[in-house]
Each structure stands twice: as structure tokens, then as C-alpha cells.
Amino acid sequence: MSTPRITSPSNPRIKQARALGRRKERDAGGLCVVEGIFHVGEAVAAAEAGQAAVEYLLYAPDRLVSDFGRGLVARAVAAGIPVYETAADALAGVADKDNPQGILAVARPRRYRLDELDAARHPWPVALVAPQDPGNVGAILRTIDAVGASALLLLDGGVDALHPAAVRAAMGALFHKPVVNAAFDEFVAWARAGGYRLIATSARGRSDYRAAGYAPPLVLLLGSEREGLSAAQIAAADDLVRLPMHGRITSLNLAVAAGVLLYAIHDSLDAHGLLPT
Numbered sequence: 001m002s003t004p005r006i007t008s009p010s011n012p013r014i015k016q017a018r019a020l021g022r023r024k025e026r027d028a029g030g031l032c033v034v035e036g037i038f039h040v041g042e043a044v045a046a047a048e049a050g051q052a053a054v055e056y057l058l059y060a061p062d063r064l065v066s067d068f069g070r071g072l073v074a075r076a077v078a079a080g081i082p083v084y085e086t087a088a089d090a091l092a093g094v095a096d097k098d099n100p101q102g103i104l105a106v107a108r109p110r111r112y113r114l115d116e117l118d119a120a121r122h123p124w125p126v127a128l129v130a131p132q133d134p135g136n137v138g139a140i141l142r143t144i145d146a147v148g149a150s151a152l153l154l155l156d157g158g159v160d161a162l163h164p165a166a167v168r169a170a171m172g173a174l175f176h177k178p179v180v181n182a183a184f185d186e187f188v189a190w191a192r193a194g195g196y197r198l199i200a201t202s203a204r205g206r207s208d209y210r211a212a213g214y215a216p217p218l219v220l221l222l223g224s225e226r227e228g229l230s231a232a233q234i235a236a237a238d239d240l241v242r243l244p245m246h247g248r249i250t251s252l253n254l255a256v257a258a259g260v261l262l263y264a265i266h267d268s269l270d271a272h273g274l275l276p277t
Contacts, residue, residue, distance in 0.1 A: 003077065005085045006058070009093055013056060013084060016093040017106050023160060031055065032162035034105040037069045037097055042172025043107045044072060047078050052175045053108040056082040060091045063102025072103065081105075109162070112151070112178040114145075114190045119217035122150035122178065123276045124265070125196075126258065127187060129233060130158035130224045137161055138169025139255035145173035147266045148276070149220075152177060155184045158224060188236050192218055198237045200229055200262065203250065205242030209261055212241045216269040216276055220261055225254050 006014060019025045020033045021176060034043045046052035057076045064070060076083050094104060098182065117125065126144055131137050137159055141152050161170070161179045182190070191198055199212065200221040223229035236241060243257060252260070271273040 003073070003083045003085050006090065007087050009090050011057065011090075012033060013106075014086070014090055014094060014264040017058065017104065020162075021104065021164065021233055023163070024158060026162040030108050030162070031106055031111065031225040032109065032167050033094065033164055034107050034167055035103075035164070036063075036101050036168070037066065037072065037103055039168065039172055040067070040103050040105045040184055041072055042175055043105050044076050044079065044081065046109075046172075046175035047081060047107075048075075052110055054081045055106040055108060057103065057105045058084050058086045058091055059101075060086050060088040063088050063091070064128075065102075069101070069103055069234075070120035073184060076105075088123065088148060102264075107175070109174050109179070109199050112180045114153075114180050114182050114186060115178065117151055117190075117194075119194045119196060123216035124149045124220075124269075125151040125153055125221070125222045127155055127264070128158070128224070128254075129184060129229060130156045130227070132158060132255065133254065134159045134163035134166035134226050135169045136253070136255040137163070138166035138174070140258045141166075141170040141173045141179070142225070143176060143259045143262055144179050147262045148256060149266075150178070152179045152275075153187060153219070154179065154181045155187050175243060180200040184233060184236075197239065199239045199241060200234055201242070201257065202229060202240050203242055203245070205240040207239065207241045209264055212239060212268075214265045214271065215272070215274055220258070221259075222254060222258055254258070 017033055034040050043054050047054040197218045198221050
């Protein structure tokens with residue numbers, strides 16, 4: 001199998017992939033860099049299913065030694081995705097992590113709007129207000145996929161789901177679960193119109209998360225790592241739950257807290273025969 005070869009770090013595709021480390025470039029085109037064999041495999045699978053677009057794939061043959069990796073290149077070619085062989089040093093200049101696996105893709109996940117989500121098809125989204133850590137955003141998206149929740153809503157700014165660290169932490173879920181950016185007020189109006197119950201989290205929550213009642217459609221609402229939820233945002237919630245803290249530490253990492261709550265909601269819905277199918 002012969003593919004075009006790129007050797008110069010100044011090649012336009014290398015330069016574009018490198019530029020996607022900056023948010024304004026990601027926002028402008030809705031593009032992200034996807035690194036690593038597994039992650040690129042998920043992007044290619046989503047492209048094959050019509051759920052995302054892969055603009056092109058770059059690989060370094062001397063670094064890409066696994067049968068799966070080489071098969072992935074062949075799959076991309078068969079799917080009509082432009083594939084370019086590159087020198088390892090040119091690829092390393094784009095990669096965001098140490099010891100890159102010799103393959104990356106520039107992809108465009110599908111963009112969603114709030115009005116494309118409804119309670120019938122998306123009964124259990126998670127909303128984050130102005131998250132600050134892209135690793136948390138990706139990890140929460142991965143957990144959303146793991147428990148069968150519906151979507152990720154990013155409210156009032158914060159980091160983007162296309163950040164390289166978020167893409168890595170999501171482990172491919174970015175290509176299979178809707179991600180929406182919206183203002184908080186727009187989100188509340190959408191939730192009210194759709195009949196969603198807003199379940200917010202706070203150390204001052206009225207209910208232990210294990211004792212709260214969960215029934216779809218619902219939205220799990222979490223504040224930012226630094227600020228949590230404001231008084232006005234808490235006031236918009238229908239229920240306020242807390243995670244009990246038994247030691248000296250007063251809060252959990254955002255992704256850890258989201259994971260605990262999502263599995264608790266999953267188990268409660270399952271126990272009452274309310275788990276969406």
C-alpha cells in the first residue's frame with residue numbers, strides 16, 4: 001500500500017495539526033488532533049459510521065509497528081480518508097505527549113446544539129459549568145459513555161472538549177456522545193421546556209446522593225473545580241445532593257465526583273426499572 005509522503009515540518013498539514021494546540025484554531029474549524037492507536041481507531045470507526053469526519057491521518061511507518069496500527073492505516077485508506085506517511089521527527093513535532101505511537105489524525109467530531117437534544121432520545125445528560133481542567137472534561141465524557149448516560153453539556157465557557165488532553169482522556173467517547181456548548185440561562189430554559197429535572201451537587205446539598213430520587217429525564221449538574229455552583233445556579237436546581245466527606249478533605253476531584261454520582265444514578269434507575277434503553 002503506497003501513500004503520499006510528507007517530510008517537511010513546514011508542510012501545510014503538519015502546520016495545521018500543530019496549530020490545533022491553540023483553542024482559537026480548534027474553535028474556528030471544529031477540528032481536533034487525535035493521538036494514539038486506540039484513539040485514532042475510534043475516530044476512524046466513527047467516520048465509517050458517519051458520526052464524525054476524519055480530515056486526514058498522519059503516520060510514521062518506523063514507529064507504527066503493530067498489526068492493528070497498520071491495519072488502521074489500510075482501513076482509513078479504504079474509507080477514503082486522506083493518509084500521509086511522515087517522518088517520525090515531523091510527527092513528534094505535532095504530538096502532545098511523550099513517546100508518540102506513530103499515528104495521529106485530524107478529525108471533526110459532529111457539533112450539536114441544545115435544540116437537537118430531547119428527553120426521549122437523550123434522557124440523562126450531564127452538565128458542567130465552566131470546567132477548568134480538560135482532563136476532567138474528557139474523563140467525564142468517558143464515564144458518560146461507560147454508564148450509558150446521554151450527552152455532555154458545557155455551560156458558560158471553560159475548557160473545550162477538543163483540547164488535546166480532553167480528547168485523550170475521553171478515549172474515543174468524543175466521537176460517540178453528543179457534546180454541546182451553551183450559556184447557563186439557555187440551558188435552564190431548554191431543560192424546563194423538555195421536562196428535565198435538574199439535580200445539582202454541593203457540599204451543602206439537602207440529600208445524601210444515595211438517598212436522592214432519580215427518574216429520567218434528568219440532568220446531573222456539576223460546578224467548576226474552582227468555584228463550584230453559584231447561588232443562582234443552585235437556585236435553578238430541582239434537587240441538591242451531596243457526597244459525604246469522612247476525612248479532612250472537603251471535596252473530590254470533579255471527574256471522580258461525577259463518576260461516583262453517575263454510577264449511583266445508573267444503579268438507582270436500574271433498580272427501579274427506569275434505565276433508558
